[in-house]
Amino acid sequence: MFDFLEGYDLLGAFWVxxxxxxxxxxxSLIWGTLLAGMKVSPVPLMRGFATVYVNVVRNIPLTVxxxxxxxxxxxxxxxxxxxxxxxxVNFRLAVLALVAYTAAFVCEALRSGINTVPLGQAEAARAxxxxxxxxxxxxxxxxxxxxxxxxxxxxxxxxxxxxxxxSAIGVAEASYLxxxxxxxxxxxxxxxxxxxxxxxxxxxxxxLILGWVSKKVAVKR
Amino acid sequence: xxxxKVTATSAAVLALxxxxxxxxxxxxxxxSGDGKKITIGIxxxxxxxxxxxxxxxxxxxxxxxxxxxxxxxxxxxxxIVFKETxxxxxxxxxxxxxxKFIAASYSINDExxxxxDFAGPYLLAHQDILVRADDDSIxxxxxxxxxxxxxxxxxTSAQNVKKKLAPKADLQEYGGYSECLTGxxxxxxxxxxxxxxxxxxxxxxxxxxxKFKLAGFKMTNENYGIGLKKGDADLxxxxxxxxxxxxxDGSWDKAVKDNFGPANYKNEPAPKIGxxxx
Numbered sequence: 374m375f376d377f378l379e380g381y382d383l384l385g386a387f388w389v390x391x392x393x394x395x396x397x398x399x400x401s402l403i404w405g406t407l408l409a410g411m412k413v414s415p416v417p418l419m420r421g422f423a424t425v426y427v428n429v430v431r432n433i434p435l436t437v438x439x440x441x442x443x444x445x446x447x448x449x450x451x452x453x454x455x456x457x458x459x460x461x462v463n464f465r466l467a468v469l470a471l472v473a474y475t476a477a478f479v480c481e482a483l484r485s486g487i488n489t490v491p492l493g494q495a496e497a498a499r500a501x502x503x504x505x506x507x508x509x510x511x512x513x514x515x516x517x518x519x520x521x522x523x524x525x526x527x528x529x530x531x532x533x534x535x536x537x538x539x540s541a542i543g544v545a546e547a548s549y550l551x552x553x554x555x556x557x558x559x560x561x562x563x564x565x566x567x568x569x570x571x572x573x574x575x576x577x578x579x580x581l582i583l584g585w586v587s588k589k590v591a592v593k594r
Numbered sequence: 595x596x597x598x599k600v601t602a603t604s605a606a607v608l609a610l611x612x613x614x615x616x617x618x619x620x621x622x623x624x625x626s627g628d629g630k631k632i633t634i635g636i637x638x639x640x641x642x643x644x645x646x647x648x649x650x651x652x653x654x655x656x657x658x659x660x661x662x663x664x665x666x667x668x669x670x671x672x673x674i675v676f677k678e679t680x681x682x683x684x685x686x687x688x689x690x691x692x693x694k695f696i697a698a699s700y701s702i703n704d705e706x707x708x709x710x711d712f713a714g715p716y717l718l719a720h721q722d723i724l725v726r727a728d729d730d731s732i733x734x735x736x737x738x739x740x741x742x743x744x745x746x747x748x749x750t751s752a753q754n755v756k757k758k759l760a761p762k763a764d765l766q767e768y769g770g771y772s773e774c775l776t777g778x779x780x781x782x783x784x785x786x787x788x789x790x791x792x793x794x795x796x797x798x799x800x801x802x803x804x805k806f807k808l809a810g811f812k813m814t815n816e817n818y819g820i821g822l823k824k825g826d827a828d829l830x831x832x833x834x835x836x837x838x839x840x841x842x843d844g845s846w847d848k849a850v851k852d853n854f855g856p857a858n859y860k861n862e863p864a865p866k867i868g869x870x871x872x
Contacts (some may be wrong), residue, residue, distance in 0.1 A: 444773060448782040459742065459766045531754030540747050552748025555682040559705045562686075 378567070386550035386570055390517035393467060393536040394575075395544055397421070398474035398529055405479025409517075410509055412484055423480065431477040435470075435538050442470040442543040456545045467539035475532050482524040489592075519590045526583030530576045547571060608749040611774065632669045634660045635679030635687050635821075639770065640687035641852045643699050652676045653793065656818075657747060658849040659716055659840065660697040662740060663820065664835035685709045687825055695833065699789060701750070702870050711826065712819030713833035716846075718862040720812040721751050721759075722790035727807045732785060735811050738763045741784040741863075744774035751788040759813055771796060773794055784811075789816050794859035804872015808859065814869040834867045 411423035415431035430438070443466055446452040454469065490513050498508040537548035553569045555561055611730050632741045636656050637644035644654040657676070679687045679698050687693050688710050695713070702712045723743070725732055732738060738760035745752035747767040755765055766783060768774055775796060777783035786793065790808055820833050840846045841864040850861050865871070 395658060440769070440773065444776060445766075448777050448780050457763045463766070540767075541769040543747055549747055549767075552682070553753055554748075554749055556748050557753070559685045559709050561682055564797070 375567075377554070377560050377563065379551060381554060383550065383567075383571070386545065386547045387463075387575070389544065389546040391575070392532070392537050393464070393471065393539060393544070394529075394533045396468045397471035397475060397532055398538070400468065401449055401475035401479050401528075401532070401534060402525075403478035404472055406483060406514070408476055408480035409483035409487065409515075410481065413487055413509070415505060427477045427480055431481075433474075435474050435535055436541055438474050439470040439538050440541055442466040460545070463539075464540050464543050467536075467542060467544045469534065471535065471539070475528060475535070478528045478531070479525065482521050482528055483514075483517055485524065486519075486521035487513055489520045489594075490516045493594075499579075516592055519592050520537075522583055522587035522590060526580060526587070529583070530579055533576050533579070534572060599770060604793060606701040611802075630669075631673045631675050632664050632667070633675045633677050634664060634691045635684065635693035636660060636676050637680075637698040638676075638678045640699060640792050641648055641799050642826065644697075645791055645795075646678075653853075655717070655853040656697040656851050657847075658853070659820075659837070660695075662840045662845055662849075663695070663697075663836040665835050667832055667841065684821060687743065688821055691823070694822070695829070696773065697818075699792060699816075699818055700821050701789075701816040706821070709824065709828055710821045711824050712821055713830045714819035714867065715817035715865045715870060716820065716837050717791065717818040718789040718865045719789040719816040719818060720862075721754060721787060721814040721816065722793055722811055723785040723787045723809045724778070724793040724807055725785050726781070727805055729784070732809060735759050735813055738785065742766060744747075744777055744783045744786045745788060746771060746774075749788065754814060755787060775802065775806075790859065791816075791818075791854065791861075794854040798854060798859075810860070817865065817870045819870075838867060850860050870872055 408423045408426060411419040412427075414420060443463065446469075447462060449467055453462050454464050454465040466512055494512055494516070497509055498512045503511065534544055539546055540549035540552065543549070551564060554564050558564060596646055602821040622661075626792040636652065636654075638646035638652065640654065644652065644656040646652055651806055660676075661671060661674060663826075665671070669670075677687075677693055679693060679696055681698075681849075684696055684698065684700060685706065688696060697716075699719075701719075702715060706712075711835075717840055723732065723738070731739065738755070741763055743755060743760065743763045744766045745755065750848050752765065755761075755763055766774075766777065771786065771788065771792070774783060778786055790810075793808055796802060797808065820837075822833065846864050854861060
C-alpha cells in the first residue's frame with residue numbers, strides 16, 4: 374500500500390516547510406507590526422506608504438512575487454542575500470518573498486486589533502505625557518495583540534500552506550518532493566493524500582493551540 | 595434592509611458561479627470513427643513537441659504523430675480534440691477515459707506500465723543539455739559538477755542529475771523551462787537539462803534561434819510511447835500499425851525535420867515497435 378514512500382526523505386522535505394514557515398512567520402510578524410504602526414502614525418507619509426504597500430502586495434499573486442524574487446532580484450539584479458550556493462539563495466529569496474507578502478495580512482489583522490482598543494486608552498496615555506511610540510508600544514499594541522491571536526493564527530495557517538509556492542523557484546520543501554514522487558511513481562491520488570495529511574498534521578495543532586491561547590489572553594471588556 | 599438586498603444578490607451570484615463551474619465538463623466519447631470526435635492528450639507548453647500557438651492551433655512532433663495515428667484510426671482532422679495532459683495527470687486522464695490516447699513526451703517506464711499500456715515507442719530521445727552557442731566549456735557530463743544547471747521542479751531529468759550524472763552540480767529548479775532559458779540568456783545559469791527533443795524544440799523557436807546549442811550528451815534513453823488504457827490490445831495494435839506506416843511512408847522523417855530542423859538536432863532513427871531501449 375505505502376511502498377511507494379520508500380527511498381524518499383519525507384520528513385526532510387516537511388522540515389524545510391517548517392523552517393520556511395517559522396522564518397517567514399517571524400519576519401512577517403516584525404515587518405507587519407511596523408507596517409501597522411505606520412498605518413496609525415501621525416506622519417502622513419508613513420501612513421501613505423503603509424497603505425500603498427498593503428494594497429499593492431496583498432493584490433499580487435504570491436507565485437508572481439516568489440518567481441520575481443528569483444528572476445528579478447537574483448538573476449537580473451544579482452541580489453543573493455549572502456548565500457553562496459543556489460539552494461541557500463533560493464531558500465532566502467523564498468523567505469523574503471513570503472515575509473513581504475504575509476506582512477500585508479499581518480498588518481491588516483493588527484490594525485483591526487488596534488481598532489478594538491478604546492480611544493480613551495490612547496487619550497489617557499497622551500494626557501500622561503507619553504510620546505506616540507510609547508503609546509503604541511506600552512498601551513495600544515499589547516492590547517491589540519491580545520485581541521488578534523485568532524486572526525493571526527489564520528494568517529499563520531495560510532502561510533504554512535503558501536510555503537508550497539516556493540517550489541516554483543526550486544526550494545526543496547514538501548510540495549517539491551511531491552512533484553518528484555508523482556513524476557516517478559504514477560500514484561497521483563495516494564501521494565497527494567499523504568502530503569495533504571502532512572499539512573493537516575502541521576496546521577491542525579497550530580489552530581488548536583492558538584485558539585486556546587487566544588481564549589486565555591483575550592481582553593475582557 | 596439595504597444590507598440584506600446586497601447579501602441576497604451576492605449569494606445568488608455566488609450560487610450561479612458555483613453551478614456554472616460544476617457543469618463545465620463536456621466529455622467526448624472516443625468511440626469509432628464515423629463523424630464522432632476523438633480526444634487526444636498532448637502537451638501544450640513544449641515547443642517542437644506539443645505547443646498551443648496564440649491563435650489556438652496545436653503544433654509539434656507529438657501533435658503530428660497523434661494526428662497521423664488518429665487519421666489511420668479513421669478520424670478526420672476536424673474530429674480531433676486535443677486536450678492538455680500535464681505530466682502528473684497522464685495516468686489519471688487515461689484511467690478516467692478523458693482521452694483515448696496520450697502522445698505527450700511520455701517516456702515508457704516500469705512504474706507507468708503498471709497503470710497504462712504503451713504503443714510504440716515512436717521516438718528515442720536522450721537527456722541532454724542546452725548551452726549558450728558561444729560556450730565550449732562543457733565537454734562531458736562530468737564538467738557539469740562545477741556548473742550551474744537548470745531544470746524543471748520534480749522532473750526526471752532533474753532527479754537524474756542529482757542522483758547520477760552530476761551530483762555536485764549547482765542545480766536550480768523552476769516551475770517551467772522558460773524561466774531556465776531566461777537565466778541561460780542572462781548567464782546566471784550555464785546549462786539547461788531535459789530530453790534533447792524538448793531542448794531542440796526550444797532552440798528552434800524564432801526568438802532563440804542561434805543563441806543556444808545542444809551538447810549532444812546521450813545521458814539517458816527516453817522512449818516516447820503512446821499511452822492508452824491498460825488492456826486495450828485492439829487499440830494498441832491499431833496504433834502500432836499506424837506508427838509503422840508513418841515511418842515507412844516518410845511522414846515520420848518529415849515530422850522530425852519540420853519540428854526539430856532549425857536546432858541541428860541529430861535524431862535517432864525511428865525505433866522499432868515494442869523495442870524499448872533501456
